[in-house]
Amino acid sequence: MNTENNIKTLIVKKPLKLDCGKTINEFPIAYETYGSLNKKKDNAILVFHALTGDQFVTGLNPVTKKDGWWSYAVGPDKAIDTKKYFVICANVIGGCMGSFGPSHEDPNTGTAFGTNFPVITINDMVNAQYNLLDHFGIDKLFSIAGGSMGGMQVLQFISNFPDKAKTVIPIACTSSHSAQNIAFNELGRQAIAADSNWKNGNYSSEDTIPNKGLAVARMAAHITYLSKKGLQEKFGRKLQEREDLKFGFDADFQIESYLRYQGSVFVDRFDANSYLYITRAMDYFDLAKQFKGNLSDAFRATRAKFFIISFTSDWLYPTQENKDIVIALNSIGADVGFVEIESDKGHDSFLLDVPDFLNALKNFLDKSYIEN
Amino acid sequence: MKNEFQVIAELIEKDKKVLDVGCGDGTLMEFLKNNKKTNIRGLEISKNKVQECIAKGLTVIEGNAEKDLTQFPDKSFDYVVLSQTLQAFLNPELVINELLRVGKKAIVTIPNFGYWRIRLHLLLKGTMPITKTLPDEWYNTPNIHMCSIKDFFHFVKSRNIKIFKSLAINNQNASIINDSNLTIKNFFADLGIFLIEK
Numbered sequence: 001m002n003t004e005n006n007i008k009t010l011i012v013k014k015p016l017k018l019d020c021g022k023t024i025n026e027f028p029i030a031y032e033t034y035g036s037l038n039k040k041k042d043n044a045i046l047v048f049h050a051l052t053g054d055q056f057v058t059g060l061n062p063v064t065k066k067d068g069w070w071s072y073a074v075g076p077d078k079a080i081d082t083k084k085y086f087v088i089c090a091n092v093i094g095g096c097m098g099s100f101g102p103s104h105e106d107p108n109t110g111t112a113f114g115t116n117f118p119v120i121t122i123n124d125m126v127n128a129q130y131n132l133l134d135h136f137g138i139d140k141l142f143s144i145a146g147g148s149m150g151g152m153q154v155l156q157f158i159s160n161f162p163d164k165a166k167t168v169i170p171i172a173c174t175s176s177h178s179a180q181n182i183a184f185n186e187l188g189r190q191a192i193a194a195d196s197n198w199k200n201g202n203y204s205s206e207d208t209i210p211n212k213g214l215a216v217a218r219m220a221a222h223i224t225y226l227s228k229k230g231l232q233e234k235f236g237r238k239l240q241e242r243e244d245l246k247f248g249f250d251a252d253f254q255i256e257s258y259l260r261y262q263g264s265v266f267v268d269r270f271d272a273n274s275y276l277y278i279t280r281a282m283d284y285f286d287l288a289k290q291f292k293g294n295l296s297d298a299f300r301a302t303r304a305k306f307f308i309i310s311f312t313s314d315w316l317y318p319t320q321e322n323k324d325i326v327i328a329l330n331s332i333g334a335d336v337g338f339v340e341i342e343s344d345k346g347h348d349s350f351l352l353d354v355p356d357f358l359n360a361l362k363n364f365l366d367k368s369y370i371e372n
Numbered sequence: 373m374k375n376e377f378q379v380i381a382e383l384i385e386k387d388k389k390v391l392d393v394g395c396g397d398g399t400l401m402e403f404l405k406n407n408k409k410t411n412i413r414g415l416e417i418s419k420n421k422v423q424e425c426i427a428k429g430l431t432v433i434e435g436n437a438e439k440d441l442t443q444f445p446d447k448s449f450d451y452v453v454l455s456q457t458l459q460a461f462l463n464p465e466l467v468i469n470e471l472l473r474v475g476k477k478a479i480v481t482i483p484n485f486g487y488w489r490i491r492l493h494l495l496l497k498g499t500m501p502i503t504k505t506l507p508d509e510w511y512n513t514p515n516i517h518m519c520s521i522k523d524f525f526h527f528v529k530s531r532n533i534k535i536f537k538s539l540a541i542n543n544q545n546a547s548i549i550n551d552s553n554l555t556i557k558n559f560f561a562d563l564g565i566f567l568i569e570k
Contacts, residue, residue, distance in 0.1 A: 305431070326433060327443040333389075335413075338433045339422050356419075360426050367429030 006062035007055075007098040008032060012131045019284075022118040029128055030098025031055050031090040034074065035082035037136060043369070044138050045080060046129070046165075047089040048146030048153035051221075051278055052270055054097035055089045058082070063097065064269045072353050079362035084369070085142065092153075093128045094120045094278050096271035100128075102201065103271045114273055115201030122149070122285045126157040133164065140164055143365060147171035147350035148317065149278070152285050155298070155325065159287060162302035167368050169361070171309045172350045174321040175295050175328070176286040181316065184224050185279035188217030192272045201273050214272040215263030222262045227313035227346035231255065288328075295328035306336040307364045309357065311349040337364070375544045376563060377403055380453060380479055383537065383567050384408055388450035391415065391474065393437045393467075394457035398425035405430070413449075415440060438462060441470040453479045456505070456563075459515040465531075472533065472570040481565045484540075486520030486558040505562055521564040522554055528568055536567040 009028045017023045032055040037044060047057055049069065054061070058068040058075045074080040074087055091099035094117070102117035109116075133141070144165045146154045151173025158168045174181070192198055195213025203209050223231075235255040239245070242252065251257040291297035299306075306329055310322035319340045329336040341357045343349040349357060377400045384390060386408050392401050395414030398421075404410045414432035416422050425432040433440070437454075438461055452475030454467070459482065461467045471478040483505040484490075493501035500510040508515070519527070521540065528535055538549040540561030549557045549564065557564075 307426075330433070330443045330448075331445055333445070333448055335431055336433065337426065337431045338435070339419065339426065340434055342419060356423065360423060363423075363427045363429075367427075371429065 009098055010131060010135050012128065014131065016124070016128055018118055018124045019121040020119045024093075024100065024118070027093065027100035027128070028098060028104075029090050029093070029100070029131060030095075031088060031132060032057065033089075034058060034087040035085055037086040037138070041136075041138050042140070042142055043084065044086045044088060044136065044141050045143040045145060045365075046132070046141050046157070047074065047080070047087055048126075048129075048144070048150035048157070049089060049092065050146070050148035050150045051282065052218075052266070052275075053150070054095065055091045056097075057087060057089045069351060072351065073358060073361060079358040080145070080365065081362070085365070088132055088136070090129045090132060092125045092278065092281075094125070094274060094281060096274040101271070102273035102277055111202075112204055112273075114203075115276070117273070117277060119280055119284075120277060121281050122152050122156045123160070123290075125281065126153050126160060129153075130157075130161060130164075140166060142369060143167040143169060145169035145171065145361075146173075148173055148347065149282050151317075152282065152287075155287055156285075158302050158304055159290075159298040162299075162304070165304050167365070168302075168304045168306045169309070169364070170306075170322075170325065172311055172314050172317050172322070172347055173325075174285075174317045175298075175325050176288055176321075177283050178321070182283045184221065184316075185283050187220050188279060189276050191216035191220065192276060195272075198272060201276070203272070209267075210272045211267040214267045214270065214275060215260075217272075217275060218266040218270075219259040219263045222259060224316045225346055225348040227315065227344050229313065229344045230346055233344070295325070296332045299329055299334055300332055302334070304335070305368060306334060307360075308336065308338045309350070309360065310338075310340045311343045311345070311347070311354075311357070312340060313344045314347040314349060316347040374399075375546070376455065376481055376541060376565065379539055379541065379546050379565055380455070380481070381408060383479055383565075384410065384451050386410070389448075390451045390453060391444070391449040392453045392455070393441070393471065394454060395421075395425065395430075395432060396455075397421050398428050398430045398432065400453065400455065401425070401430050401432075402428055437467055437470070441467070441474055444474040446473055447476050449475045451475055451477050451479060455481045456483055458482055459517045459519065461517065464517050468528075468531075468533075472568065477536065477567060477569045479565065479567050480524075481563060482519060482521070482524055483515075484521045484558065484561050484564050485518040486522055487562045488559050489562070491559075503562065520558055521549065521561060522558040524564060524566065525549070525554055525558075528566065532570070534569045536569060537565075538567070539565040541565065 053069045091097040106113045151170035154170040192213035195210035198210035238254040240257040288295040310319040326338045390412045490501040540557040541563040
């Protein structure tokens with residue numbers, strides 16, 4: 001949830017017209033930076049977070065007191081080396097870590113927006129974050145990178161601002177949410193809506209928030225981030241602190257206990273309405289549709305160098321969907337590299353210690369920066 | 373640097389757009405990038421080799437030439453290079469057609485099965501030939517469609533593919549192959565290099 005401490009905020013003065021038709025004014029974008037911007041201002045990397053991420057990419061997250069979500073990839077001497085690069089990450093609008101979202105107060109009612117918050121899209125998110133370039137006086141980013149929904153933002157960003165990034169790294173993502181993706185998101189949303197505390201989004205006090213619904217949403221989603229093999233190897237049929245089955249509905253199995261834990265810690269840091277809004281934004285994402293069905297047209301204006309990465313065991317955003325982006329880029333002769341990383345850690349691979357992935361990311365960035 | 377790669381590089385003018393199909397660890401790509409300022413891309417099936425290319429700063433797509441060439445538009449490269457890989461495909465004819473569709477010109481190199489050492493090996497030993505260019509045993513070789521320089525020469529002619537230049541490589545020496553010396557080159561060269569167009 002939103003804690004004002006330790007959160008840097010840019011108040012965007014320029015009105016932003018959203019895809020839904022509404023316009024927002026004077027809205028906050030919460031962001032964090034790592035490393036330092038050099039004199040030429042040519043070492044900036046804009047990182048985009050995934051569904052439940054935030055601006056705290058690496059190091060200790062001051063709000064949750066846990067490691068940042070991309071601590072394996074970002075930091076001094078890491079793949080995205082903060083000794084070399086200036087890393088910027090913003091909380092998406094619709095989120096709950098300080099950027100304009102449904103938990104903010106609606107000036108018309110004096111209470112939180114809840115579901116009166118406008119429906120936002122991936123396009124709206126990147127248009128909002130674009131203001132950070134002006135804020136830092138950066139004419140052109142060295143790179144934009146992100147996995148999952150972060151990758152979708154990467155694709156949308158370079159489509160909207162074709163000359164604003166030299167290198168483009170969409171990871172484990174898609175150019176269009178599949179029926180299966182939408183189905184899983186809908187499951188999460190319905191779990192929240194089924195919690196009697198949700199009250200059509202008009203919950204406010206701490207003890208009446210839809211914790212149970214949000215936890216179930218997180219549990220279901222968490223399964224989609226892992227692979228069958230990974231789950232089997234980590235948990236199998238191992239029992240949770242007991243010798244035998246208890247013939248009841250407690251968490252007999254370790255996997256049950258693990259999911260319950262994941263659900264319970266998630267509700268402490270995430271807002272249920274934000275979950276609805278952000279999953280909706282992902283479901284609405286269809287980059288080709290914005291270009292009359294021709295995905296290549298989304299990238300026709302850019303001369304950026306693309307590097308697309310997928311993972312063998314990712315069944316949420318499988319290799320083929322990543323390859324479709326490669327194909328769209330090749331068909332217009334764009335500069336695109338692609339690698340599928342061997343990993344049994346599922347969609348979450350991009351967040352974890354997967355050396356082949358981290359090496360590829362580091363090599364691509366560092367070599368591209370030298371040629372820069 | 374292999375002599376083969378030097379010969380290939382001599383066939384390519386400066387500042388051209390080149391696709392190296394089956395680019396391996398990127399040795400040829402790196403050479404062309406540095407010496408010919410080519411805008412070069414690679415397609416490689418092995419994940420490890422793709423990683424090596426990325427570490428060299430090369431633009432490579434992980435993929436299978438038999439399936440993944442379809443994504444490139446017609447004549448989108450000035451040159452498409454296929455170095456000593458044709459014999460490993462299930463359907464070499466299809467791959468040749470794809471190379472010629474994607475590239476304005478294609479450079480194909482083949483280990484020559486008509487080379488005298490290979491003939492002698494089979495003649496005297498009666499076992500599948502093993503040489504420097506073909507080091508694998510029959511049971512683990514990736515090479516399932518071997519051909520000789522003569523075979524390839526006849527193949528391209530029968531498909532109305534234009535040969536701009538064909539070179540025989542023997543002991544670091546490259547020499548021109550033509551209709552009149554074909555039988556001799558087919559005997560003495562261990563590698564053939566063909567610059568073709570359709």
